[in-house]
Amino acid sequence: MDYFLAVQAFNRIVETGSFVKAAAQLNLHPNVVTKLVQTLESHLRVKLLNRTTRRVTLTSEGGVYHERMSRVMDQWLEVESEIAVSHAAPRGKVRVDMGTTIATHLVIPALPDFHARYPHVKIDIGASDRTADLATEGIDCVIRGGTLQDSALIARRLGSLEFVTCAAPAYLSAHEELTHPAQIEQGHTLVRYFFTSSGKPSTIAFSRDGERVTVEGDYVVAVNDSNAFLAAGIAGLGLIHTLRFMAQPHIDAGLLVPVLEDWSADANTISVVYMPNRHLSVRVRAFVDWLVELFKNHPQVLP
Template identity: 60%
Template sequence: MDYFASVRAFTRVVESGSFVKAAASLDLPRNTLTKQIQALEAHLRTKLLNRTTRRVSMTNDGAAYYERMSRIMEEWEEVESELAHAQASPRGRLRVDMASATATQLVIPALPAFHARYPEVQLDIGVSDRPADLVSERVDCVVRAGKVADPSLIARHVGDLPFVTCATPAYLKKHGTPAHPADLESGHLLVRYFFSGSGRQLPVELTRDGERLTVRGKHFISVNDGNALLAAALAGLGIVHTPAFIAQSHIDAGRLIPVLEDWSADVIPISIVYSPNRHLSTRVRVFVDWMIELFRNKQQSS
């Protein structure tokens, strides 16, 4: 028995005073509505309605049942209506965590479009290259680079990050332009990135025609933040190996010059990660979909 449908059928018969009118208002065959109420009476093991050819009236049990259930049905239908509205117009607070460069250079500049589409969603963005704990920090979703190792989390792939190796014109004028990755091992400085927590440095791995090299050159400065990585490179502190989106505007402006362009690096996958939940809120869902759209458009334009 569909309990909700049966209770709704019962309350509609009481309120309309007729099986025919109730069936019409619910867009149901009268036979179906009659069976729903019979199933409800069998479930409750009591008669709810007195039916004659001319009128329908409630029994004493039916009147008591209607008094309680009509209020519940009103609340039930009100909640359904609110949820349906939320699907069309999501609202409420959304806590998201992402790396600093992703936030400042990709996501935040594009947020006016998100706000125009979903004006009732409030975004609280945690900006840090330190991985957030979704549960303990009450984060709805995070944007993460690399493979997601935790099998208990849901990860949706949104795009890939290509890398570029570059330096300032002043640095290259002083130290020369490397022609081969091996040149980075001597006579050059690298600006390195290390991961918060583990302290492990992001490897510089380059490939060409099946040849793969890992560079372990010297560095004067190593940082754990994408924006700081860019700032150090722009200060002429070394050659930087960084996601292309971080450096692209500075390459276009001539502030950074790509090197070793005939060598490539593996792209890093970007995912939106959230806890498994059958009732994933609409505001999380629309943000995830918007992020996928944002990365897709970014990759198509680059």
């Protein structure tokens, strides 16, 4: 029995909840993964998994085994990686998921630098505003904004991004001048952003001199994509509250005008996130380190 591969297959089944998905991530046939787990169970003389046509669950012994062996495998792979990194250039494929704004405005324009450093590494980017599932989708890492909801994941801070509230000149000329965020609820229109996963709209929280005001506002159009959100603001469909680095070129061109600049909104913390029991390979570690450097040196990213 290939004990290393058998334990790796078992861990991936637990993470993904599927023999088929685990096999795909390990580039093995599902029958091979099934045989590996059966052989592992025979070797240990215990049943690790309960399997039905619809789901896979851990037995009590399987839960203990997974908890212990996840740490062992992670340490094993970390030692191998540390030894290998000084002898071999990173190569292979990195799967990363990020929002369309981060992808199109920050990461993709800088990728020629990464490719020059690591010519044998391919980057597969999932660019959307949805929240990807690292375990079930076989994604190596994701770039996420805001507070990390899943405490089981590891987050490495990249920096923070400033927000700006703005609108097209035509919209502002047709509406009362804004001096206080509360006015947004009285005669003004927002372009509303709603989250794909929940359908819930985003809100805006403004602060000044100890006063904090949260507004939702009325709207005539709502979108779930950051690029569409910006386009709606430029078209004069309402006020938008968006990342400054995204809006700044359009502000400089006179297509958008900032408002309520004496009020502040919480910056959006950006992190690169990965699973604790999925060891960072040499190529993924190289990409994560490069992201940290990229964001640290970018003029639009705050510490």
